[in-house]
Amino acid sequence: MFAHIDCNNFYVSCERVFNPSLNGKPVIVLSNNDGCAISRSNEAKALGIPMGAPAFKYKEIIEENNVHVFSANFPLYGDMSNRVMSILATFCPMQEIYSIDECFLDLSGFDVDLKEYGLQMKERVYKWTGLPISIGIAPTKSLCKVATRVAKKFPKETNSVHVIDSEELRIKALKWLEIGEVWGIGRQYTKKLLAKNIKNAYQFTCMGDDWVKKHMSIVGLRLKHDLQGIPSIMIEEVKDKKNIATTRTFDYNTENYEDVKERIVTFTTKCAEKLRKQGSCCNSIQVFIATNFYRKDLPQYSNSICIKLPFATNSTFELAEYAVVGLEQIFKKGYAYKRAGVFVMDFTPENNQQLNLFQNRNAKHIPIMKAMDKLNRKYGCDLLRLGAQAPGKTWRMKQEKLSPHYTTNINEVLTIKV
């Protein structure tokens, strides 16, 4: 079983922690560069202000309803995120941080009442940080996401924690979920499926494998299996996000600064790659490091820092430089580090960068990045690396259970002897 934890309207909730009088009132948080809504309270959603809405277009609604408007405070959100993630990590050593406000916990082998365990997480996060979270628990990650949606939609009935642990509950939830709301099914596929009269997630899981594979690629097929309760999907496959995270638990503890730095640079490289893939640049980068909470015998330390970049970028070189500056600020000697991660956030579309005469962005990086992505895609993940990244496999993620990328990497397709 996995748990998916999602902070409710995260940026708005962070603002409310420090200004409780905003509770129950419509609040939106705007991106710094283009003034679009990137977080909305339930009250603001009810007024019909959509995600990504440019504030100037909704000026009347905002003024008439006295909507409280904030511009994004990423250092604050980053710090609060670090607290939430660290608290959740104390509940389960296998944590996968998916974005600034979402993570998965692998609860395999946990002999506990899962609902009760979820409630404990929710209560501790709320007590320690003031932030409300919703939790979905299910046999696969995409079913967890479905369960979280149920928990969010029915906070009173579920107490914000929903567990899908039977076939009956799985089908009930999938029938309830509209097809356009399914994690990983974009607008294009929604149109296609609606045209075939597929209106909810359950109907989608009843489609034939061949049709799904033909029209929605192998990723669509994996998603279908995942929703059927067979773990099939890797979360990296679901893209186009408002913020991107790369975080890992190390194979072993390390006190060595160079080791941690190498990890941070590698994570930054991954984030930059994902940014370029979805055509975004970021304006802020956050770095975090933490010791192993489960080694009570060792001194404990965790910290994070959010750096506002002087210009929007998706260059690996530039991002790595700032990530290392951040790491230098928070790295403390004498601690054995076990987890680290990099977040990029506050996005601007790549083709929409503000012209700035004095910006440092190095245009020369663009063709280099393009070549780097192309080669790495062609010959496997890490052919081209920055000097600060370690060669070899010493630090590869623990992926023993992962089958080869049979269908997506030309070097790993099935081979047969004849």
Next chain:
Amino acid sequence: MKKVFQTKRFEFYTAGIETKLELAYYGDIRAGFPSPAEDFNDERIDLNKILIQNPLSTFYVKVIGNSMEGDFSDGDLLIIDKSLEWKENRIALCFVEGEFTLKRIRIKNGKHYLVPSNSEFPIIEINEYNNATIWGVVAYSIKNHK
């Protein structure tokens, strides 16, 4: 110490724990008779460790102005730990009538009351109607005595 938020009377900071300040520890101070053990004492104190028991739930809050009732004055630094239990007589940062304020917690017959140090102000009961809430408990406060 990073400032993350400001209200009229308080500034909120995240607790910076990157550095440590180690001071030699000379035992408890008792007027008159120095303990003979002090000659051998080489234990060191990291103030961060003492003042911040739970970094995940700790926030620094700075007091602005002198309008604060009683115990606190301009520039005092409060170390607030949200994970601490609400116990009788603890001082808490509270949110009452749209403002942050410092009150003492009193518990009577299972009911929680917020007591101001200035007796001219009313005692407030925490209930679902008046929106009075306890934000966090003051673990330590740092006062400038210079």
